[in-house]
Amino acid sequence: MLLPSHSHRRPPLPRRGARGVSFGLTTAPRRAGWLVVVLLAFVFIAGALLRRASSSSRAPSHNTVYDGDRPTAAPKITIFSAPLRPPDGSPARQEQAVRSWLALPGDVSVVLLGSHPSALALAGRLGRRVTVEAAIDSSFTGTPFFHSMVARAQAADSDICVLLDAEIVLLPETVTLLQKFSRFDRDWLLVSLSRNISSLNKAREIPADKWAADSSGRGLIMAWNNPRNPLLAGVLPSFLYGRGAHNWWLTHEVLSSEMRLVFDASSLVLGVYPEDFSPSHRVGSSNSGRLLDGSWEYGVNRHLAAVYGSYCYPSPPRRDHSPMLYEVVKHSEDYMLSKAEDPTFSNFVRGKQQNVLAEVDNPWNNMNIWSSDHLLQMSYSSGTSEAANVPYSLGTLLEFVSDENRSVVLGVAGASYRDMLMSWVCRLRHLGVTNFVVCALDQETYEFSVLQGLPVFRDPMSPKNVSFDDCHFGTQCFKRVTKVKSRIVLEILRMGYNVLLSDVDVYWFHNPVKFLHSLGPATFAAQSDEYSETGPINLPRRLNSGFYYARSDRATITAMEMVVKHATKSNSSEQPSFYDVLCGKEGVNRLGDDRCLEPSTNLTIVFLDRDLFPNGAYRRLWDRRDVRSACGELGCFVIHNNWVNGRKKKLRRQMVSGLWDYDPSSRMCLQSWGDAGSFRVIGQFHVSDDMDS
Ligand SMILES: *[C@@H]1O[C@H](CO)[C@@H](O)[C@H](O)[C@H]1NC(C)=O
Ligand SMILES: *[C@@H]1O[C@H](CO)[C@@H](O)[C@H](O)[C@H]1NC(C)=O
Ligand SMILES: *[C@@H]1O[C@H](CO)[C@@H](O)[C@H](O)[C@H]1NC(C)=O
Ligand SMILES: *[C@@H]1O[C@H](CO)[C@@H](O)[C@H](O)[C@H]1NC(C)=O
Ligand SMILES: *[C@@H]1O[C@H](CO)[C@@H](O)[C@H](O)[C@H]1NC(C)=O
Numbered sequence: 001m002l003l004p005s006h007s008h009r010r011p012p013l014p015r016r017g018a019r020g021v022s023f024g025l026t027t028a029p030r031r032a033g034w035l036v037v038v039l040l041a042f043v044f045i046a047g048a049l050l051r052r053a054s055s056s057s058r059a060p061s062h063n064t065v066y067d068g069d070r071p072t073a074a075p076k077i078t079i080f081s082a083p084l085r086p087p088d089g090s091p092a093r094q095e096q097a098v099r100s101w102l103a104l105p106g107d108v109s110v111v112l113l114g115s116h117p118s119a120l121a122l123a124g125r126l127g128r129r130v131t132v133e134a135a136i137d138s139s140f141t142g143t144p145f146f147h148s149m150v151a152r153a154q155a156a157d158s159d160i161c162v163l164l165d166a167e168i169v170l171l172p173e174t175v176t177l178l179q180k181f182s183r184f185d186r187d188w189l190l191v192s193l194s195r196n197i198s199s200l201n202k203a204r205e206i207p208a209d210k211w212a213a214d215s216s217g218r219g220l221i222m223a224w225n226n227p228r229n230p231l232l233a234g235v236l237p238s239f240l241y242g243r244g245a246h247n248w249w250l251t252h253e254v255l256s257s258e259m260r261l262v263f264d265a266s267s268l269v270l271g272v273y274p275e276d277f278s279p280s281h282r283v284g285s286s287n288s289g290r291l292l293d294g295s296w297e298y299g300v301n302r303h304l305a306a307v308y309g310s311y312c313y314p315s316p317p318r319r320d321h322s323p324m325l326y327e328v329v330k331h332s333e334d335y336m337l338s339k340a341e342d343p344t345f346s347n348f349v350r351g352k353q354q355n356v357l358a359e360v361d362n363p364w365n366n367m368n369i370w371s372s373d374h375l376l377q378m379s380y381s382s383g384t385s386e387a388a389n390v391p392y393s394l395g396t397l398l399e400f401v402s403d404e405n406r407s408v409v410l411g412v413a414g415a416s417y418r419d420m421l422m423s424w425v426c427r428l429r430h431l432g433v434t435n436f437v438v439c440a441l442d443q444e445t446y447e448f449s450v451l452q453g454l455p456v457f458r459d460p461m462s463p464k465n466v467s468f469d470d471c472h473f474g475t476q477c478f479k480r481v482t483k484v485k486s487r488i489v490l491e492i493l494r495m496g497y498n499v500l501l502s503d504v505d506v507y508w509f510h511n512p513v514k515f516l517h518s519l520g521p522a523t524f525a526a527q528s529d530e531y532s533e534t535g536p537i538n539l540p541r542r543l544n545s546g547f548y549y550a551r552s553d554r555a556t557i558t559a560m561e562m563v564v565k566h567a568t569k570s571n572s573s574e575q576p577s578f579y580d581v582l583c584g585k586e587g588v589n590r591l592g593d594d595r596c597l598e599p600s601t602n603l604t605i606v607f608l609d610r611d612l613f614p615n616g617a618y619r620r621l622w623d624r625r626d627v628r629s630a631c632g633e634l635g636c637f638v639i640h641n642n643w644v645n646g647r648k649k650k651l652r653r654q655m656v657s658g659l660w661d662y663d664p665s666s667r668m669c670l671q672s673w674g675d676a677g678s679f680r681v682i683g684q685f686h687v688s689d690d691m692d693s
Contacts, residue, residue: 074106075159075182075225077175080152082113082136082144082241083122083166091118093167093274098122100169102129106179111156112166113149116142135671137426139240139453140401140434143297146239146246148668154227155673161227165218165242168194168271177265177328178223180335188261189224189231189254190328191247194271217247218277221270224260233257237304238451238667243297245305253309255322263337265328296392300451394437397455398497403435406552407498407513412459412485414441416647417504418448419664423654424504425454426661426669431511439488452667459484482573483564485545490560493552503546505641505650507659509628512613512637516549519606524556524582525549527640528594528607531617536593537607540586544615545575547640555601562600612636616643627657 079101083094101110108129112119115134123130137148153161160178164170181188196219224231232253239246255262326337402408409428413421421438428436438456440446449456489499500513519525526548528537550556559582567577582605583589583596589605591597596605610618611634621639624630631639639659644650654660661670668674 075179076157077104077106077108077160077162077178078153078156078158079108079110079162079164079170080113080149080156081110081164081166082149083116083119084242085116085118085142088242089166091122095122095125097167097169097273098126098130100171102126104170104172104175106175108175109158111152113152114138114144133673135430135673137238137429137453137669139297140455141297141453143243143453144241145453145668146241146250147236147666149241150231150236150250151666151668152671152673154231156227158227160223160225162221162223164194164221164271165273165277167277168219168221168273169197170221170271171269173268174221174223174270177268177270177335181263182225184225184261186261187224187226187229187259188263189222189251190263190265191223191251192221192265192268192270194219194221194273195269196275197272198275217244218242219271219273220247220251222247222250230259231257233259234309235666237308238453239301239304240297240453243301245298245301249305249309255324256310258322258324260324262322262325263328264325267327267329304451394457394492395495397437397457398492398495401435401437401455402497403513405498405517406496407435407500407517408492409433409436409500409502409513410439410485410489410492411436411502411504412439412441412488413445413504415444415448418445419662420651420654421445421449421504422452422664422667422669423660423662424502424506424508425452427508429669430661431508433508433511433513435513439484441484459488483567486560486564486567486574486577489550490557490564493550493557493560496552498549498551500549501545501547502638503640503642505654506547506638507641507654508638509631510637513549515612515637517551519549521551521553522555522602523551523604523606524559525606525608526578527613527615528610529615529617529642530607530610531615531643533619536590537610538583538587538590538592538594538596538605540583541576541579543575543579543583543605543607544640544642545578546642547613547638548578555598555603558601559598559603613638613640615640622653622657627659 081098083089083091098110098112101108110126110130112123112130112132113136114132115136115138119132119134123132133152136152137145139145149163153163159182162170162174162178178190181190231250234253234257236250236253239249251262254260326339329336329338398408411421411424425436425438428434436455438449438454440449440456440458443458446456446458485501489501492499498517500516502508516525527544527546528542529544530537530539530542550560563574563577563581566581567574570577579587582598582603587596589596589598591604594607594609597603598605614621614631614634614636616622616639619630619634621627621630621634622641622644627639641650641654641659644653662668663670663674
């Protein structure tokens with residue numbers, strides 16, 4: 001293979017005496033290299049023929065690895081890369097690198113992944129062959145998710161995908177090599193370590209395994225063909241891009257999935273990068289004091305690498321030589337594959353593995369940086385100096401996410417609602433809403449949320465070792481947990497932030513924050529739970545405490561203190577306390593048809609127009625064939641998925657209506673470029689007893 005097409009129409013039989021006929025091939029002397037190549041060709045032809053035979057009854061018409069029927073047009077190559085923003089990345093270097101990609105021969109285009117404005121600016125300077133894909137999932141710190149990037153590349157309309165760090169300059173040989181490989185009638189993944197430019201001259205003298213890649217794996221170039229075919233048998237976990245482990249993990253898993261041939265082209269120089277990459281956050285420097293230092297993200301990746309796949313748990317019997325791994329070597333002016341006998345690359349992967357294992361003993365020790373203990377200190381000992389040691393207190397999160405008017409959106413969720421939480425978060429991401437925080441009611445939800453990149457904190461008051469599902473209706477635990485929301489809201493109001501509390505079963509069509517804020521100070525705006533289409537909407541107990549906007553002013557804080565106090569004493573959920581305190585029992589504080597005035601604070605309670613903020617019963621909107629367009633006609637900001645009995649029905653109703661934005665099986669937000677058909681609505685959810693209304 002990969003030899004000029006005039007030779008070797010038919011591979012000769014192996015000669016006796018040539019060592020390694022069956023895959024001990026690299027032990028063959030170099031001059032027997034052509035034989036190696038020919039033998040491999042034979043294997044591949046067999047594979048190709050088998051595939052053909054199984055997929056169609058047409059008799060195979062050729063017997064070379066080149067697909068003779070295929071026009072020799074240059075393959076379409078799409079290069080994907082996520083430019084990191086400073087200080088992790090340098091815009092100048094990125095521009096230089098992308099220019100080198102555009103200068104490559106052949107049909108090459110570039111897709112920059114991520115929503116940062118600098119990516120758009122860069123694309124704007126470089127012309128039509130560079131586009132930006134902003135719909136990549138990313139953590140609240142702005143770090144893109146590797147699984148989302150790979151999924152986007154897999155959706156490419158392209159013959160070959162290349163994925164690499166945005167600072168790597170590609171050399172023309174990359175395309176030469178990929179064009180040759182594109183004629184391969186098999187699925188493959190090619191990996192190559194790029195070189196540090198200052199040592200480029202010594203490139204030929206230093207063995208490939210001595211090319212220390214950046215610890216985050218940033219120097220690795222990956223390319224693969226037929227992107228619509230899977231890379232690996234399992235699921236790619238939610239690695240944070242550029243935070244270590246993911247490149248090695250992926251390569252290892254592709255190899256062990258045995259669905260693609262893996263070519264290690266590290267003996268070639270395909271890419272170069274400056275003396276070093278832009279400084280990345282390093283493990284162990286978490287206390288640098290910089291707001292939102294990203295070092296915890298390395299802990300996330302180590303954790304994922306350790307618990308998913310077989311990267312850290314090689315299952316016996318361990319094969320030293322993967323039947324799928326080949327080294328690409330240059331021979332004269334052509335390339336050859338050799339069985340990686342003492343695979344430098346595999347050793348490299350394994351070396352990385354040891355590092356991951358060494359650091360992974362208890363990932364949560366490294367990760368639990370928003371510890372609830374700390375939060376307790378924050379809340380109840382008025383912020384001592386200890387607070388400064390932990391970069392992600394609730395206060396830090398609020399400071400980081402809040403908008404220009406110090407407003408935040410608060411979602412509260414426990415384990416049984418985590419898919420709904422994620423759908424809600426995905427919707428906010430789609431709308432470009434970034435000023436949200438999530439309160440996790442239990443450790444499971446907390447850890448899940450960290451891995452999904454959410455700005456999450458634990459409720460300091462909810463018992464650590466009790467899961468939400470153990471909290472049955474009527475128990476003390478249940479009462480505490482259902483009253484978490486008002487308590488947390490009050491806490492945040494006291495810290496000086498306005499809060500839009502939104503249950504995670506509230507679907508957002510548009511961002512309502514501006515509108516709600518415009519209602520003015522000393523105004524508390526809440527959804528009305530009134531179901532009759534006509535008549536007042538502020539009747540007793542019609543205040544829904546699952547969606548309200550509370551401003552951090554004296555009147556509101558005082559009123560919320562009264563609500564929380566009332567709720568603590570009551571033995572029902574917190575919702576009735578809101579109405580009874582703010583509008584008075586039997587609604588004595590009612591004002592007109594849609595307001596109340598709380599007399600001791602002069603707080604005005606506004607029941608929101610139900611055309612704009614419909615509850616789950618209003619106009620039976622959820623029963624419409626097309627809920628989205630029905631709400632569109634009314635001008636809804638949101639719709640609440642309440643007034644439905646049982647969690648299962650609630651989930652089902654929302655997914656069937658299409659007001660659902662999360663794929664739990666891949667742990668990614670649904671994207672327009674995604675394969676929506678792979679998402680199955682029914683049967684994926686762990687649904688337990690309903691607990692609220
Ligand atoms: C780059 O190469 C120089 C010279 O060989 C070396 O001193 C330096 O450590 C290298 N940097 C990296 C990141 O490998
Ligand atoms: C929770 O932990 C405390 C202290 O460790 C223990 O006393 C209590 O019984 C535990 N509760 C449950 C439900 O396990
Ligand atoms: C912030 O407040 C100003 C002045 O009240 C208002 O014009 C603006 O829309 C608000 N912004 C948001 C995001 O609420
Ligand atoms: C609380 O519950 C008990 C028994 O379930 C009931 O007797 C009592 O009246 C309730 N208290 C309030 C304030 O509703
Ligand atoms: C509420 O408003 C009334 C009338 O404007 C005023 O007399 C009273 O002092 C106000 N109360 C508070 C707590 O601001």
